[in-house]
Amino acid sequence: MLLIVLVLLLxxxxxxxxxxxxxxxxxxxxxxxxxxxxxxxASGGRGGGRWYRW
Incomplete structure (x- = not known):
């Protein structure tokens, strides 16, 4: 019985x-x-093609 429960839990x-x-x-x-x-x-606007703000 314990083996069945362990297999079901697995x-x-x-x-x-x-x-x-x-x-x-x-x-x-x-x-x-x-x-x-x-x-x-972003490649078409705001110079450099950078789309992030860092």
Missing amino acids: AIVLGGVGFVVHALWWIALAVLVLWILGFVF
């Missing part, structure tokens, strides 16, 4: 980790798209 933990990693990939993709769009839209 499956739940690994399933949760898999979901979090999948969500992080989508967030990383969205940040990458925003970063590329920042370069594309």
